[in-house]
Amino acid sequence: xKERMKTVLLVVLVLGSLLQSYVLxxxxxxxxxxxxxxxxxxxxxxxxPEEKPENLLFPDKMVIHLGEDxxxxxxxxxxxxxxxxxxxxxxxxxxxQRRMVSNIDWTKVRSENRxxxxxxxxxxxxxxxxxxxxxxxxxxxxxxxxNKIWLYSVEGEAKVHVMFFSTExxxxxxxxxxxxxVQDVDQLVDFGLSWPSYKMVDGRYYIPEKELNMVSVxxxxxxxxxEQMQRSLFFDPSITRNIREKDGSEIxxxxxRSLQVDEGQKWISYTDPxxxxxxxxxxxxxxxxxxxxxxxxGGWNGTYRLGKAGESEDRTLVKFQQYYGGFPxxxxxxxxxxxxxxxxxxxxxxxxxxSLLYLESAPLKKQMVKLTGGEALEAKLxxxxxxxxxxxxxxxxxxxxxxxxxxxxxxxxxxxQNGTVITLE
Numbered sequence: 374x375k376e377r378m379k380t381v382l383l384v385v386l387v388l389g390s391l392l393q394s395y396v397l398x399x400x401x402x403x404x405x406x407x408x409x410x411x412x413x414x415x416x417x418x419x420x421x422p423e424e425k426p427e428n429l430l431f432p433d434k435m436v437i438h439l440g441e442d443x444x445x446x447x448x449x450x451x452x453x454x455x456x457x458x459x460x461x462x463x464x465x466x467x468x469x470q471r472r473m474v475s476n477i478d479w480t481k482v483r484s485e486n487r488x489x490x491x492x493x494x495x496x497x498x499x500x501x502x503x504x505x506x507x508x509x510x511x512x513x514x515x516x517x518x519x520n521k522i523w524l525y526s527v528e529g530e531a532k533v534h535v536m537f538f539s540t541e542x543x544x545x546x547x548x549x550x551x552x553x554x555v556q557d558v559d560q561l562v563d564f565g566l567s568w569p570s571y572k573m574v575d576g577r578y579y580i581p582e583k584e585l586n587m588v589s590v591x592x593x594x595x596x597x598x599x600e601q602m603q604r605s606l607f608f609d610p611s612i613t614r615n616i617r618e619k620d621g622s623e624i625x626x627x628x629x630r631s632l633q634v635d636e637g638q639k640w641i642s643y644t645d646p647x648x649x650x651x652x653x654x655x656x657x658x659x660x661x662x663x664x665x666x667x668x669x670x671g672g673w674n675g676t677y678r679l680g681k682a683g684e685s686e687d688r689t690l691v692k693f694q695q696y697y698g699g700f701p702x703x704x705x706x707x708x709x710x711x712x713x714x715x716x717x718x719x720x721x722x723x724x725x726x727x728s729l730l731y732l733e734s735a736p737l738k739k740q741m742v743k744l745t746g747g748e749a750l751e752a753k754l755x756x757x758x759x760x761x762x763x764x765x766x767x768x769x770x771x772x773x774x775x776x777x778x779x780x781x782x783x784x785x786x787x788x789x790q791n792g793t794v795i796t797l798e
Contacts, residue, residue, distance in 0.1 A: 420601055421672025421731065426664050429679050429693065430497060430505050431458065433701070434767065436490040436579065437565035438483055438525065445568040446579055448768070449678075450699025453564040457489065460561060461524075466535055466548035467509035474538070474545050480576060487562045488525025488534075494765075495681040495692075496520040496540035500657035514546050518656065518682065526555045533558050575758065578766040580750050584743040585768060587783035588698060593733040594779045597671065599625070599634050599641075602729070605670045606632055606643050634729075640709045643725040654720040656682045659689035663715045666722045667693070674731035677713070688723070691715045697732070697781055702770045703794065710772045710779075732779065742783050744768060745798065750785070753797050757787060764788045771796055 435447040435454055447454035482488070496518040502508060503515075514537070521538040533555055535548040571579040603610040607627055616624045618633075625632040633642040654662075660682045667673065678701075680694035693713040695702045702711035709728060716724040745753060757763050769786035772779055784796040 420597055420605065421674045423668040424664065424673040424677070426501070426661055427505050429664065429677055430501055431678055432491040433494050433678065434492050436492065437562055438486065438488045439562060439565055440485065440487045442484040444571045444573060444579060445565040446571050448699040449696060457561050457564065462506050464552050465507040465509065466551050468549040469511045469514040469546045470549050471513060472545050472547060474543050482525055483573065486525040486527055487559060488523060489558065489561060491522040493520050495683065497679060498657035498660065498682055501660055524553065524558055526558050531555065575761060578763060580766060581746040584746040587742055587744055587768060589740045589742050589783055590697070590736045590781045591738040591778050592736050592781065594730050595733055596639065597729045602632060602641055602671065606630065638709045639729040641727060641729060645723055654689070654717070656684055656689050658720055659717040660691055662717060662720045663691040663722065666715065666725065667713060670725065671727060687718060689717045691717065697770055700769050702772055702781065703786060708772055708774055737778060744783055744785060754787065757789065762789045764790050
């Protein structure tokens with residue numbers, strides 16, 4: 374009996390202790406609770422989903438060379454694009470040999486040989502390319518950035534040539550060992566036989582010989598609040614103060630970091646000039662750091678691709694380009710949208726720019742439109758082509774803000790040699 378009473382007393386004491394702990398931690402209504410309510414903060418992951426690096430690394434387009442100076446182009450939402458890319462990602466490339474670009478007649482290769490070009494516009498570090506393709510480590514090759522991979526076969530030869538073009542411009546690396554046969558390449562090239570025909574102009578860009586079909590889309594948009602970004606970017610948002618600039622923008626600062634908000638453009642610029650260096654870095658490592666930073670501070674709404682990873686003095690500029698339906702969304706001075714840009718020093722983010730707006734998933738309206746092609750397009754390009762100022766030509770979406778929605782308007786994006794982008798319909 375005594376033992377049973379002792380047991381009951383012990384249980385009562387334990388329950389009393391737990392109740393006292395509960396009171397101390399949570400307090401009763403009317404007192405200051407030390408536990409934040411669900412609505413008193415917003416977790417970063419509730420803003421936008423995280424993304425894996427591998428999903429941000431893909432070519433901006435593929436050019437298929439059919440032989441006899443015939444060509445076509447696959448864009449990232451095309452079925453054949455994904456089929457070709459997935460096949461190539463499963464192949465192994467090894468034993469790289471360095472060559473000079475000028476030692477090969479690329480105009481002849483392009484017009485006479487069947488093959489595939491994978492374009493990575495501004496370039497991708499080899500260390501990142503190894504995350505999506507089976508590239509055997511090579512000390513000679515790993516420090517490079519690649520802006521193009523070209524696979525082609527030569528009539529009468531049993532091997533496939535696989536060339537990786539350096540962003541330096543004068544160097545190309547050939548994978549002397551690749552588990553691809555001539556038949557493999559021919560099979561992949563054949564996917565382009567029924568695709569719209571393109572022709573090369575001045576050795577720099579391709580134009581379709583007929584009009585190009587695209588879809589004009591109107592989509593609902595959401596908007597992150599300034600408070601959400603503050604909570605995401607500042608260690609203690611409660612100590613920030615805001616300063617209104619003459620141009621109407623506002624700056625929020627905790628005396629170290631600053632967040633500038635352009636309410637008209639719905640665009641933010643975050644800087645952390647005092648960010649401590651984290652040690653040695655490289656463009657490849659900096660891109661991974663940038664992806665981690667976005668994962669933790671705003672996330673990704675939609676499809677993005679690594680558009681740039683360039684070194685400048687002691688920093689790396691990383692740009693992620695947003696895509697819709699396989700085409701890039703342009704960032705223009707009149708309406709900043711479609712990109713995220715980060716500066717990193719020794720692996721640490723010192724600046725971060727992005728839009729507060731994001732696309733909702735379900736489109737409100739869709740309409741098929743035709744972009745100019747053939748001779749009509751050449752005529753529109755003539756003022757820029759006469760002095761060889763055109764660097765590239767690609768279909769893209771021009772974002773147009775309406776009262777409540779966002780219209781994605783199909784256009785030709787013409788990039789000039791000086792970096793300026795103009796649009797043509």
